[in-house]
Amino acid sequence: METFAVAVTLFLIMDPLGNIPIFLSILAKIDAKRRYWILARELVIALAIMLLFLFAGSSILSVLGLTREAVSIGGGLVLMIIAIRMIFPSRGGVMGNDETDGEPLIVPLAVPLIAGPSLIATLVLLAETGPDRSADWVIALGIAWGATAVILMASNFFYKILGARGLKAVERLMGMILISISVQMLLNGISSYVAGF
Numbered sequence: 001m002e003t004f005a006v007a008v009t010l011f012l013i014m015d016p017l018g019n020i021p022i023f024l025s026i027l028a029k030i031d032a033k034r035r036y037w038i039l040a041r042e043l044v045i046a047l048a049i050m051l052l053f054l055f056a057g058s059s060i061l062s063v064l065g066l067t068r069e070a071v072s073i074g075g076g077l078v079l080m081i082i083a084i085r086m087i088f089p090s091r092g093g094v095m096g097n098d099e100t101d102g103e104p105l106i107v108p109l110a111v112p113l114i115a116g117p118s119l120i121a122t123l124v125l126l127a128e129t130g131p132d133r134s135a136d137w138v139i140a141l142g143i144a145w146g147a148t149a150v151i152l153m154a155s156n157f158f159y160k161i162l163g164a165r166g167l168k169a170v171e172r173l174m175g176m177i178l179i180s181i182s183v184q185m186l187l188n189g190i191s192s193y194v195a196g197f
Contacts, residue, residue, distance in 0.1 A: 069196075
């Protein structure tokens with residue numbers, strides 16, 4: 001695949017436009033200025049994880065005895081739990097009650113919303129099929145990550161437009177969509193596993 005085509009594919013898998021309502025709902029109770037720092041931190045963590053799996057994904061999975069199907073099924077379960085909490089929120093919100101004031105760290109923003117199982121599996125597949133094109137894959141990942149970062153860093157603008165009620169409505173709608181995505185991830189993982197027999 002061409003580098004630009006890979007970049008577009010990775011960007012679509014990251015789905016920053018679809019993730020904006022989820023990010024907004026998770027960060028809704030955090031000060032607007034603080035949101036930028038949290039988003040920047042989570043984006044950098046996600047990039048580090050993606051680079052790690054691009055260069056060492058196959059080794060990590062084999063050492064842990066994990067298959068891509070297991071990563072897909074595990075990610076689907078995590079997304080399903082998040083989606084259910086979005087549709088039927090508890091008093092603590094999506095993140096639940098936490099002594100650290102509900103500020104997310106790594107989960108669920110960096111993983112699985114940015115660096116999700118589908119993206120990790122794609123990066124591992126790229127590394128396996130084109131080990132001599134590591135530089136191309138890094139460039140493609142950089143382009144996709146950069147575009148995603150720009151879109152997500154503008155989420156405060158969308159927060160001002162949506163308001164609290166609009167955010168709740170979008171949160172429940174995205175929860176329904178996430179349920180479907182998580183079920184599809186589970187089905188993909190299970191069907192791929194069964195096909196391997």
